[in-house]
Amino acid sequence: MKKTKISSRLLEVPASPIRKLVPFATEAKKKGVKVYHLNIGDPDIKTPGVMVNVLKNWSTNPIAYGQSQGQPKFLESLAWYYNKIGYSFVKTNNIQVTTGGSEAISMALFSVCAPGEEVIAFEPYYANYNSYAAINGVKVVPVLTKGETGFHLPERSKIEKKIGKKTKAILICNPSNPTGTVYTKEEMEMLVLICVKNNLFLISDEVYREFVYDGKKYFSILNYMKKYPDKMVLLDSLSKRYSLCGARLGMIVSLNRDLMDGVLRIAQGRLSSGFVDQAMAEKLTEVKDSYFSAVHKEYQARRDVLYNGLKSIPGVFLEKPEGAFYTIVKLPVKNSEDFCQWLLEKYNYKNETVMVAPAAGFYGTRGMGKNEVRIAYVLNIHDLEKAIEILRHALVEYNRK
Ligand SMILES: Cc1ncc(COP(=O)(O)O)c(C=O)c1O
Structure with missing residues (x-):
C-alpha cells in the first residue's frame, strides 16, 4: 500500500532545540541519574x-x-x-x-x-x-x-x-x-x-x-x-x-x-x-510589589552565580547577561549538540548530570552557534552551583575522550 504523505510544509517545522533532547534526559532519569534542567525557561519560583x-x-x-x-x-x-x-x-x-x-x-x-x-x-x-x-x-x-x-x-x-x-x-x-x-x-x-x-x-x-x-x-x-x-x-x-x-x-x-x-x-x-x-x-x-522585588533579587543573584561560575571554567566564554534569565555560552567543544547529548546519554558526575540547549537552533544561519549552548538559570543557587561543577568536570572528560 502507498504511504499517505504528510505536507511538505510540515517538514519545514524545526524541532525545538530546547526540547529535542528530552528523550535522552528521560532515559538518564530512568537509570537513576539526577538531571539539572538548564535547558528550558520554566521558572521554579512560586506562582502568587x-x-x-x-x-x-x-x-x-x-x-x-x-x-x-x-x-x-x-x-x-x-x-x-x-x-x-x-x-x-x-x-x-x-x-x-x-x-x-x-x-x-x-x-x-x-x-x-x-x-x-x-x-x-x-x-x-x-x-x-x-x-x-x-x-x-x-x-x-x-x-x-x-x-x-x-x-x-x-x-x-x-x-x-x-x-x-x-x-x-x-x-x-x-x-x-x-x-x-x-x-x-x-x-x-x-x-x-x-x-x-x-x-x-x-x-x-x-x-x-x-x-x-x-x-x-x-x-x-x-x-x-x-x-x-x-x-x-x-x-x-x-x-x-x-x-x-x-x-x-x-x-x-x-x-x-x-x-x-x-x-x-x-x-x-x-x-x-x-x-x-x-x-x-x-x-x-x-500581587504585591514585594513579589516582584523578591523574584528580581533572586534572579540577579542566580545570574551572578552562573556568570562567575562559568567564567571560571577554562575555555568557556560568555558576556554578563543584562536581563531575562538566559545566556549564550561558548564552550571549548566543536559540536555542542553532540556534547549536550553526551551529557545525558553517556556522562554523569556522582550520578548527576546537566541538560542544556544546543545553540545552533537559535540561529537562522546554518552553521552558526555550533560551539555554543543556551543556559536558562531557572534553578536555585545551590543547584546552579552543582550544575556548574558538573559542567566543569564534564568538559574535561569530554575533551579527553
Ligand atoms: C521570548 C519568548 N517569547 C515568548 C515565549 C512564550 O511564552 P508563553 O507561550 O509561555 O507565554 C517565550 C517562552 O519561553 C519566550 O522565551
Missing part, C-alpha cells in the same frame, strides 16, 4: 498565592468558553497593569488575550506577513520564532549579533542591507531570550527609525520586561506606540512575570485598529483562551 487561591476556591460549574478577545475582568486587569507601568493610553480594546505569548507570536506573524514575506530578527533569537514562521509561511531573515559585543545590535547599515521588497517587520525580543541582552534607548530608537523610514512593523516580544538587572534602564516599544500607532506591535505573556507558564496566557497590544480587528477574527476562530486561567490571572492586580 492570590492566583492559586482562585483554583483552591473554585466553584463555577460548568467551565464554559470565555470571550474571544479575553474575559472582560482579565482585560481590565491587563489594562491596569500597563497603566501602572506608565502607559495610561493602553485600554482594553488595545489588548488581545492569547493562549500564551506563543499564540501571540503566531498571530502577529500571520497578521503582518502574507505567505513568503519576511521578518528580520537578530540572531541568536528565540528558537520558536522559526517554528511559528514556518507554520505561517513566513521567512525569518537573520541579522547576526555577536557575543563579543554582548549581542547588541550591529550598525544601522547592516540592518538596512537586509530589508528587501518582501520585508514586513523587524521582530525583536527585549530583554532577549536567548542572549540576556537589554537594548539601549539608542538601539530602540534606531529600530523605530528604520521601521518608520521603510514602512515596517516593529514587533517587540517583551515577556521578560520585569527581568532587567543592575539598575539598567529598560525601553519598551510602548514608549513609541502613541507616536507610531500603526507600526508598533507588542507581544507579551504572564508565563514568566508571575511564574504562570502552565496557565497559557499572553497578549498582543497594539493601537493599529486593522491589525487588532484581524487578530480578533483569528481569535474567534479558536474560540477562547482558558476560562479558568484568566479567572486566576485577573488577580494580578492584587
